[in-house]
Amino acid sequence: MMCRKRIRKIAEYTVAARIGRGRYGVCFLAHDLRGRKVVLKRFRRRMWRKNRANNHHEAVVLSGLCHPGVPELLGVVNEHRGYYFVLEYMEGKTLEDWLFDKKKIFSADEIYRIGTQLYDILEYLHSHSVVHGDISIANVVDDGGQVSLIDFGLARYAGGDPEDFRLDHARTANVLIYLLYSGYSGKGDRPWYEELPLTGEQRKFLLGLMKPEETEGGEKEAGRGTADIKSEFQKYFGDVHRGIRGEGQP
Numbered sequence: 213m214m215c216r217k218r219i220r221k222i223a224e225y226t227v228a229a230r231i232g233r234g235r236y237g238v239c240f241l242a243h244d245l246r247g248r249k250v251v252l253k254r255f256r257r258r259m260w261r262k263n264r265a266n267n268h269h270e271a272v273v274l275s276g277l278c279h280p281g282v283p284e285l286l287g288v289v290n291e292h293r294g295y296y297f298v299l300e301y302m303e304g305k306t307l308e309d310w311l312f313d314k315k316k317i318f319s320a321d322e323i324y325r326i327g328t329q330l331y332d333i334l335e336y337l338h339s340h341s342v343v344h345g346d347i348s349i350a351n352v353v354d355d356g357g358q359v360s361l362i363d364f365g366l367a368r369y370a371g372g373d374p375e376d377f378r379l380d381h382a383r384t385a386n387v388l389i390y391l392l393y394s395g396y397s398g399k400g401d402r403p404w405y406e407e408l409p410l411t412g413e414q415r416k417f418l419l420g421l422m423k424p425e426e427t428e429g430g431e432k433e434a435g436r437g438t439a440d441i442k443s444e445f446q447k448y449f450g451d452v453h454r455g456i457r458g459e460g461q462p
Contacts, residue, residue: 249301254294273367281333304355329359331442347383385421
């Protein structure tokens with residue numbers, strides 16, 4: 213006699229798989245009653261109680277946003293097994309998965325696209341006074357055509373000073389450096405700004421975001437707005453200024 217696999221349900225949602233685990237909780241891929249994919253983000257009870265004063269930030273921030281690159285907060289579930297956020301599922305794989313599981317080499321065109329789309333999202337967030345606070349290759353999803361930014365657990369509202377967004381700018385530069393390294397075949401025994409075959413303008417751009425205090429005019433560099441940074445990225449990493457070779461290029 214065949215045993216029918218038990219279907220796990222959380223409220224009205226049918227769980228398909230666990231897709232992530234972290235210090236604060238675990239994420240499940242699930243389907244709603246219409247068959248639509250959603251993410252159920254369950255918080256560990258101990259961490260939920262410990263951070264009770266800050267748990268609401270992610271929901272408050274997401275409920276005020278509407279952008280195709282940001283997951284929509286669809287609701288919450290509070291049951292005996294835990295407290296869940298119900299989030300829009302963003303198609304694709306994280307850049308971490310592309311880099312380390314799929315061993316993907318990102319071409320110059322792909323880096324330009326991903327960087328431009330990520331800065332588009334940041335420009336939107338920052339115009340709404342939102343600091344993401346945790347931009348990383350694990351929190352950027354790409355389906356090959358469109359980028360999404362996930363995990364707003366550390367997101368907060370900020371003031372209007374461009375300096376408030378410096379962390380997001382530095383972490384975005386770090387994401388770009390990871391992508392640039394995907395096509396690098398050297399020894400990896402020197403700092404990135406010495407190893408990667410960047411133009412002088414590209415190197416200065418990234419250093420100005422990662423270490424503004426060490427660059428000429430560092431105070432001015434640190435105070436740039438996100439729209440200005442996006443324009444500079446597009447200028448220095450566009451067709452004319454590309455210094456990194458794409459996959460398959462000599």
